[in-house]
Amino acid sequence: MAECMRTTLNPPKTPLHSNKISAPKLSFSSSFSSFGTKPNSSNSNNYPRISLSVMSNKNQNQNQNQNQHHHQQYLSLDAVISSNRKAELLGDIKGSLSNRLSETNLHLTVPGLKSKTRGKVRDIYDGGDYLVLVTTDRQSAFDRILASIPFKGQVLNETSLWWFDQTRHITPNAVISSPDKNVTIAKKCSVIPVEFVVRGFVTGSTDTSLWTVYNKGIRNYCGNALPDGLVKNQKLPANILTPTTKAEDHDVPVTPDEIVKLGLMTESEFDEASRKALRLFEYGQRVASEHGLILVDTKYEFGKSSDDSILLIDEVHTPDSSRYWIAHSYEERFQSGLEPENVDKEFLRLWFKDHCNPYEDEVLPDAPEELICELAWRYIFLYEAITKSRFDVPSTKEPIHDRISRNVSSALSALQ
Numbered sequence: 001m002a003e004c005m006r007t008t009l010n011p012p013k014t015p016l017h018s019n020k021i022s023a024p025k026l027s028f029s030s031s032f033s034s035f036g037t038k039p040n041s042s043n044s045n046n047y048p049r050i051s052l053s054v055m056s057n058k059n060q061n062q063n064q065n066q067n068q069h070h071h072q073q074y075l076s077l078d079a080v081i082s083s084n085r086k087a088e089l090l091g092d093i094k095g096s097l098s099n100r101l102s103e104t105n106l107h108l109t110v111p112g113l114k115s116k117t118r119g120k121v122r123d124i125y126d127g128g129d130y131l132v133l134v135t136t137d138r139q140s141a142f143d144r145i146l147a148s149i150p151f152k153g154q155v156l157n158e159t160s161l162w163w164f165d166q167t168r169h170i171t172p173n174a175v176i177s178s179p180d181k182n183v184t185i186a187k188k189c190s191v192i193p194v195e196f197v198v199r200g201f202v203t204g205s206t207d208t209s210l211w212t213v214y215n216k217g218i219r220n221y222c223g224n225a226l227p228d229g230l231v232k233n234q235k236l237p238a239n240i241l242t243p244t245t246k247a248e249d250h251d252v253p254v255t256p257d258e259i260v261k262l263g264l265m266t267e268s269e270f271d272e273a274s275r276k277a278l279r280l281f282e283y284g285q286r287v288a289s290e291h292g293l294i295l296v297d298t299k300y301e302f303g304k305s306s307d308d309s310i311l312l313i314d315e316v317h318t319p320d321s322s323r324y325w326i327a328h329s330y331e332e333r334f335q336s337g338l339e340p341e342n343v344d345k346e347f348l349r350l351w352f353k354d355h356c357n358p359y360e361d362e363v364l365p366d367a368p369e370e371l372i373c374e375l376a377w378r379y380i381f382l383y384e385a386i387t388k389s390r391f392d393v394p395s396t397k398e399p400i401h402d403r404i405s406r407n408v409s410s411a412l413s414a415l416q
Contacts, residue, residue: 086377092393093376096150097369100137101182101400109405112412120145121156121320127412130176133184134404139375140320141349142206142358143250147367154181154394155379156318162387163284163316170283171276173312174303179411180404181394189303189311193264195251196277197242199297200285202230203323205349207359208244208251210297223255233334239281241274272310273302284317291385293343294330298322317386319344319379343382348375 104123107113114126120140125132135153139146158181164173174186204211210221211232219226222242230236244251245264256274260267277300288295299321301314315321326341333340348371352358355365380391394400 086381089377089380089391089393090373093150093373095396097372099396099400100148100150101134101153102136102138102148104134104136104401104404106132106134106405106408109401110409110412113408121153127185129188130412130415131186131188132408132412133186135182135184139345139348141345142352144358144364146348146352146358146364147372149372149379150376151391151393152376152379155383155391156315156320157182157184159318159383159386160184160315162389163318164312166287167280167283167312167316170279171312172309174305176415177411180407181392182400182404183408183411185408185411185415186313187305187311189305189313191301191303191313192269192273192310193245194254194259194270194273194302195244195246196273196300196302197244197297198239198277198281198300199236199242200239200281200294201233201235201296202226203233203296205346205353208253210242213253222253223257233340239278239285241277269304269310276300276302276310276312280312280316284322288317288324288386289327291388292327293382293385294325294327294340296323296325319382324382343378343385345375347371 105116106123106125107116110125110132112127113132114128117124117126120143121136121138123134123136125134135157137148137150137152139149139152157178161175161178161184164175167173174189176185176187178184199210202211202214203209206212213221214226214230215232219228222240224240224242227237243254243256243259245254245259245262246252254262254264256270259265259270265273280300281295281298284298285295295317298317300312300316302310303313305311322344323346324343326343329341348367349358351367351371352364358364383389384391394403398406
C-alpha cells in the first residue's frame with residue numbers, strides 16, 4: 001500500500017530567524033494497494049507545553065450576520081492534564097505497551113481471506129469483492145518502521161472514518177464498513193500511483209519536505225514557483241500541491257506534466273483529483289481552525305472504481321498523514337523564531353534524527369518508553385480535539401487479534 005500514513009521535543013530557545021516577518025492572520029476558506037488490485041539532553045519527557053485554542057469563530061460567509069460576536073477561550077494542555085484526562089489515559093497506555101498491535105495474520109484466522117499485503121502501517125487482506133484493511137500500531141517515518149504506539153491503529157482508523165464521513169460532499173470514498181476499531185472494509189479499486197501532498201506552510205524535516213528543499217535554494221518545486229525570502233514555518237501565500245510518486249522505497253516529487261507524460265494519470269484525471277485534494281485541504285483547514293488547530297500539510301490518495309469514478313482512499317487528515325499546529329500560539333511563536341506548538345509525530349522524527357541517521361543506519365535505537373507513551377497520548381488528544389468525541393479505550397479482556405478476527409469474520413459473512 002502506498003502508505004501516507006508529525007511536536008517538537010524541545011523547541012529551540014534561540015530564534016530560527018532574526019528578522020520579524022509579518023505573518024498573515026490565519027483564516028481558512030472553506031495491483032493491490034491500500035484499496036486496490038539526538039537532543040543534547042537525555043531527558044526524553046521534557047516536552048513542549050501545548051495550548052489548545054477552543055474558538056467560536058466569526059462566520060466568514062458575508063451573507064451571515066456581520067455583527068456576530070467573536071469569542072475565544074484558551075485551554076492549555078496543562079489544564080487538560082489537571083483535569084485528569086491524560087493521567088486517566090496514561091494508565092491504559094502503559095498497560096497496553098505489552099499488547100500493541102504490531103502484526104496481524106487474519107489470513108490464517110478468518111475464512112475467505114485469500115492473501116495478505118503488509119504495508120508500513122496497514123495490513124491489507126484480499127476478501128474477494130472487498131479489501132480488509134487493518135490499521136496496526138506500527139509507527140513509520142523516513143520510509144521505515146520506528147516503533148509501535150499503543151492505540152495508534154484505532155486512532156488512525158477512527159479519525160479517518162470521521163473525516164471520510166465529513167467529506168462526502170467533496171468526494172466519494174471507498175469505505176463500506178468498519179466492523180472493528182482497527183478495521184475498515186473497502187471497495188476494491190485501482191490505486192492511482194500518485195500521492196497528492198497539499199501544503200499551506202513552509203516547514204518540515206524530511207528530505208522531501210518543503211522547508212528542506214526551499215532551504216537548499218530550490219524555487220520551483222513540483223511545478224510551483226516559490227518566492228524568495230520565505231522562512232521556516234511561514235504561511236504560504238496560497239495552498240500548493242506537491243505530488244509524489246513511489247520509487248522502490250521512497251517518495252519522488254513530480255510535476256503535473258511529468259505525471260501525465262509518465263502515464264500515471266490522464267490530464268483530466270489529474271485535474272479532477274487535484275481539485276478534490278485542494279478542496280479537501282481547505283475544508284480540513286477550516287474544521288481544524290474551528291477546533292483551535294492549524295492543518296499545516298497532508299497527503300491524499302485516490303483510486304478508480306470499476307466505473308472509473310475517482311474515489312478517496314487510504315486515510316484522511318490523521319496524525320500520520322498530516323501535520324497539526326496549535327492555532328492561537330502560532331503567530332507569537334513564529335515572530336519569536338520558535339517552532340510552533342504541535343500535536344503530531346514530528347517530535348518522534350526529530351528524536352530519531354538527533355540520535356541516529358534514520359535514512360542510512362541499519363539498526364535504529366529504541367525510542368524511550370516515555371516518548372512512546374507521550375505520542376500515544378497526543379494521538380488520542382488530537383482525535384478528541386478534532387472529532388469532539390471521547391476516545392473509547394478498548395477492553396483488554398479479549399486479545400486484540402482474536403477480537404479483530406471475530407469481528408471481521410462476522411462482517412464478511414454479512415456481506416456475502
